[in-house]
Amino acid sequence: MSSNHLSLHSFFPMENKIQNYAWGSTSSIHDLFGFENKSLQPQAEVWMGTHPKGCSMVTFDQHLIPLSELININKSAYLSSEIAQEFGDLSFLFKILAADKALSIQVHPSKNQAEKGFEKEEKAKIPLTADHRNYKDTNHKPELVYALTDYQAMNGFRKYDEIMGFFVALNILELADLVNDFSHALTPQGLKTFFSGLLTLSEQRKHNALDQLLTYAQAHQDQIAFALIIDLNHQYPYDVGLFSPLLLNVITLQSGEAMYLSANTPHAYIKGTGLEIMANSDNVLRAGLTPKHIDVNELVECTNFIPIAFENLILSPQKEGLCDNYPIPVGDFNFGIIHSPKETAIEVLGAEILMAIDSDLELCNQAGDVMTLPKGHSVFVPAYIESYLLSSNGRVARAFN
Numbered sequence: 001m002s003s004n005h006l007s008l009h010s011f012f013p014m015e016n017k018i019q020n021y022a023w024g025s026t027s028s029i030h031d032l033f034g035f036e037n038k039s040l041q042p043q044a045e046v047w048m049g050t051h052p053k054g055c056s057m058v059t060f061d062q063h064l065i066p067l068s069e070l071i072n073i074n075k076s077a078y079l080s081s082e083i084a085q086e087f088g089d090l091s092f093l094f095k096i097l098a099a100d101k102a103l104s105i106q107v108h109p110s111k112n113q114a115e116k117g118f119e120k121e122e123k124a125k126i127p128l129t130a131d132h133r134n135y136k137d138t139n140h141k142p143e144l145v146y147a148l149t150d151y152q153a154m155n156g157f158r159k160y161d162e163i164m165g166f167f168v169a170l171n172i173l174e175l176a177d178l179v180n181d182f183s184h185a186l187t188p189q190g191l192k193t194f195f196s197g198l199l200t201l202s203e204q205r206k207h208n209a210l211d212q213l214l215t216y217a218q219a220h221q222d223q224i225a226f227a228l229i230i231d232l233n234h235q236y237p238y239d240v241g242l243f244s245p246l247l248l249n250v251i252t253l254q255s256g257e258a259m260y261l262s263a264n265t266p267h268a269y270i271k272g273t274g275l276e277i278m279a280n281s282d283n284v285l286r287a288g289l290t291p292k293h294i295d296v297n298e299l300v301e302c303t304n305f306i307p308i309a310f311e312n313l314i315l316s317p318q319k320e321g322l323c324d325n326y327p328i329p330v331g332d333f334n335f336g337i338i339h340s341p342k343e344t345a346i347e348v349l350g351a352e353i354l355m356a357i358d359s360d361l362e363l364c365n366q367a368g369d370v371m372t373l374p375k376g377h378s379v380f381v382p383a384y385i386e387s388y389l390l391s392s393n394g395r396v397a398r399a400f401n
Contacts, residue, residue, distance in 0.1 A: 009060065010365040010388075012380040013373060014067065014353070017054035019045040023101040028273045032148060033096075033376025046096040048353050048378045048399070050089055051280060058380055067380060071351075080350040080383040083401055092333035093280050094353050094378070094399040097145070098273040102232055104290035105154070105241050105248075105268040108141035109302045113263075114283050117298070132293045139281035142330045143261040144315070146337065146397070147253035148357070151272030152228075154248040156265050156308030160186035163194075166225070166246040170216055174201070174209040188305040195305065198243055199287065199296045210238050224250055228270070232289065241288020244268065249310050258315045258326055258335075264304040275355070277399050279332040323398075331401075338396045343389045350401040352381040358394025365389075 018035070024044025030037045037043055047054035050068040057064050068089070075084035083091060109117060117135040126133050145151065157163070164186065167179045175198075182194040201209065214233060217226040225245040232242055248266060253259055253274070261267045266287055285299045286292055317324035317337070322344055325336040337357075338344065343364075354361065355378040363371045363379065365388050373379050381388065390396060 009382075010367070010369045010385050011363050011371045012058040012060070012067075012070065012382070013371070014048060014378045014380055015057040015064070016378060017047050017056070018043050019047060019054060021045065023099055023103055025098040025100040025273065028098040028100070028149070029096060029376075032273060034374075035376060042100065043098060045098070048094040048355070049092065049280065051093050051282070053282070056378075056380070070380075077384045078351055078382045079401075083350045083383070087280075087332070087401075089280065090351055091280055091331075091401050092399060093278055094355070094397075095276045095278075096148075096273070096355075096376075097269065097276045099269050099271050101235050102270045102289050103268055104284075104292065105244050105266055105287040107266050107285045107287060107299060107303050108143075108261075108263050108281070109135070109283055109285065110263045111138075111140040113302050114138050114140055114281070117283075132295070134283070134285060134295055134298050136282040139279055139283065140263045140330075140332075141279050141281040141283055142263055142328075142332070143276060143278040144258060144326060144328060144333075144335050145253070145261070145269070146258045146275040146326075146335070147255050147272060148275065149255055149273045151253040151255075151257075151274045152251070152270040153253070153259065153268065153272075154244060154250050154270065155259060155261055155267045155313055156249050157191065157247060157305065158249055159307045159309070160191065163191070163247055170213060170246075172209050172212045174205040174212075191305040192300055192303070195247070195303070196296060196300050199240055199294065199299075201240070206240055207238060210240075210242060213242060232270075236289045239289055241268075241290070244288055249308060249313060251310070251313050253314070256337075258317070259313055260315050260326075260328065262329070264302055265308070266303060275357075275397055277333050277335050279330065334398075334400050336398045336400070338390065338392075338398060340394060341390045341392055341396065343391050345387060346390055346398075347387050348381060348383055348385055348400075350383050352398060352400040354379050354381060354390070355397040355399075356392060356394070357397055359392050361390065361392040361396050363388050363390060 020041045021044035024042030056067040178197040217229040220226040356375040
């Protein structure tokens, strides 16, 4: 493909797949962005990117083609030569996520763990579609979530003494030995042993322990953690993950707040709608609130048992003019929010996806090509255009590398 041919195509409006998972909301994406949902299915996620489970479509030469196919025409031009060499594809997946019910508690492996785990399961000839398969690819999956509504989640372990305080107050007979051992080892190894013990309780001990947990929670619903346990039990009755609000930080992001979720950190989204950006991976190790397979041994080996201070959960942006740029400690993606730009010049160093949050957006390139995009929709911006002017009466989300 010649550079002249490339230059005729500045912006690529995207047609994105909506994932209708059971935990999704039937109304939130419609209410925020006007997407139709006549069948009232749960609209859980809108995927923007090249992931094979939901690749976006774009129009090229009057033909609708997958975004991955467009990029493969000339990876260096569409992604930038540096990104094409390092990642070989769009290095992130961008989503609208609308949760009406809690997602499973999960941990994502580090890059090194994913590479080793994938190789091990490939050698064992475990099919990629097998229920007990842990590693679907060789990549890590750090994430950032930006709240569009109140957004409740769990992220990272609480301080050791907080966890201990909850379980001492519960005074559950079936957990007495585990609690006693943890009380004498308030360390990462001590928490690892305690956490593993909870996940591997026999069915009878687990049922008895959860009975006592729910009785206590009913009497203490004025506390956020116990009110959440009651709510989660309606969704996942007698699931071992009901202990998780006592182990993990419970936080509700306000609209416009963001949070980073690193590899090896247990977390769960509970309720709310937001934007999510992540490395392009599908590796998930589950720890509860799910009927799916839980590999406890692999999970604990991929989990960091060091607490995260609650006050450090919300990620503060670096402000540059109209832009809020969020500091991300990985090279796979960057994320920013641009507030009401008026012909604001944006330099393009790699492939980008823009999404209009509150109002239509307008793009113009150096050649004078203009494109208008409705709110809730997204556009792929190739690296080769080098810069563009952006205008909108509201916020614009920018996923880039």
